[in-house]
Amino acid sequence: MLALKERNNQAFGFLYDNYAGALYSIIKQIITDNNELAGDVLQEVFINIWRKIETYDQTKGRLFTWMLNIARNASIDMLRSKGYQNSQKNQELPDNVYKGGVSQTTQQNVDNIGLKKVLEKLKPEHRVLVELAYFKGFTHEEIADMMSIPLGTVKTRIRNALLQLREYLK
Amino acid sequence: MNLKDYIESGIIESYVMGLATESERAEFERLCAQYPELVAARRKFEESIEASAKEQALPTPPEVKVKIFEAIGKNAPSSLGSTSSNPPNIPSMQNSKNPVRGSGMLRFVAAAAIILLIGMVWLYFQAKQRNQDLVRENDGLKTQRDTAQNILNRIVQEQKQAIGDPNTTVVNMVGTKAAPRSSANVYWDSASSSVYLVVKNMPQLPNDQQYQLWALIDGKPNDLGVFDATNDKLILKMKDTKKAQAFAITIEKRGGSSSPTLEKMQSMGKATQTQ
Structure with a gap:
């Protein structure tokens, strides 16, 4: 924890390797239909974790809880952003065209x-x-x-x- | 308040999952400071959420990690020390096609040239590696400097805010008989109710104990939060209070107590208006 607050590079890499998958999962449960934007949110989330690590207060909860809430808030912000709404309109067409095609196999069923x-x-x-x-x-x-x-x-x-x-x- | 009912009310889950309102959060945090059982129950739920989330982890897009480390101005740590993944590309010599005839001298020169070439390539990569190390070290130092600068700015800002304000009352806390050398200053902004504490001389405590600041309001002590006597924080932001006739510092168990242990009173000061 101390290493993180001191902005230790290795510690941050470790944090990413350990938690990125779990946070990505929650992001994808909120941004269900756009892998690219979900990846963007994950990136933003970790940059925010890096920048705000000093504000994390151990007495208020575990580090993961803090990160999870950052991930959830960032995902919901994205969900409500204009960029996302527009991308939904643009996506509709190719999604329908390729229905049952390649995209289906790569996209996980996030309801599960x-x-x-x-x-x-x-x-x-x-x-x-x-x-x-x-x-x-x-x-x-x-x-x-x-x-x-x-x-x-x-x-x-x-x-x-x-x-x-x-x-x-x- | 019945603590058991409170724990079973769903507040813990709302709080951890970020669904509690501002006032629910404030109340929950206040009670957590008071009841270790509540903290234990919160921790348990947090652990189960974390375990479930980790179980459900998804593979992340590989480019994201690289982008993150680019954005924060460093190389991804996985690329550290992995120079072996791009080995020096040494072109192989095609000598066999035209075997060198006769002269032993020519062979010697050719062999010397190859050795020289290999040597130079080696030196080149050696230098390149050294250069990369220096760049990385330099980046690290820059980030450390920026972070330190930021922290310093924040402290200066807080101090200006607390000390420069005409509404701020400065309370000089002097040591009691139990601790004659303890001293600290409380800066209390009666307009915004903010309370700041500047530790001047408070002895280090054992790990299981902390100092606790109290505001005395109409003779009753009110908790203003706990602190450690470390040197790394020059000024501490404590809990707000609208009223206070005096401030007092006691030694309590880590996490603080709900009422002060008066025989452990370290220092005290009256909040008389000086302005």
Whole structure:
């Protein structure tokens, strides 16, 4: 940890080798359909980790938790950026053209990886809320609006879903 | 508050996964400083998330690592010491086609030339390697200098902010009987409620203990956070307080206590308005 804060090159390489795959997995669960942009986000995430390592506070959680939240936030920012929205429009055509072709084999089915796989075990009404909150980054208020359910209900359901998630992760 | 109910409320999971609101986060962090059981439960969930994420790791695009290390101004460490992967390209001599006739002298000259050539190639790569090492070393030093400069700037900035402000009250903390030589200054900005602490002379503590700063408000002590007496931080940002009649520093177990151990009081100072 000290080596990282001192910006040690080797330590940072080690950090990358150890955690990049796990973080890339979460990025791809958020940016599901564009490998190139997911790679860009991974790059941005590690550059941010490098720059902000001094602000990491051990008393507030584990290093991985800190990095995971950086990765999630960066992915959601990308999801909402203009560049991403545009790239979606541009991608639609080739995606349809080559459907069943080469692209299909290289693209993993992201619904079957990581937390999303665990989410499948939840009740649908719980699952959709966690999806919206965790993978799409909507606030509880936005979700309550979108689904016309009381804010309190959103909050309890998400909390309950997360508790179940914890059990599945054990 | 029932700690067990709180732990089972889903707050830990919301906090770790970044779904808690600002006020929930603040409350959670405050309680974590108070209850080690809460920290233990948080850690357990964090570990399970980490294990699950690592299990689900995906292969990353290989060019990303190179780009990252380019962006932060260094070579990827995997390329260190791997010069053997591009061995010197020495063209092979095609002597056999036209065997040199007769003269032993000519053969000697040819052999000498080849040896000389190999020697020069070797020297060239030697020099190149040395040069690369120096460039890398230089980059490393530059980054270290920049980082140190940044930290220094930040400290200067914080100090200017804390000390230069006319709303700031300077409280000179003097040692008590238990620790006559302990001294520190508290800079309390009553407008923004910010509290900064400048450690002047506080003895080093055993690893399981920390100093804790308290604000005395209407006779009651309020926790303003813990600190170590290390030299590497000149000025410490403590927890905010709107009110305070006096400040006190005690020695507590690492992580701090919920109420001060008064016999371990190290120093104290009254927050009288000096402006």
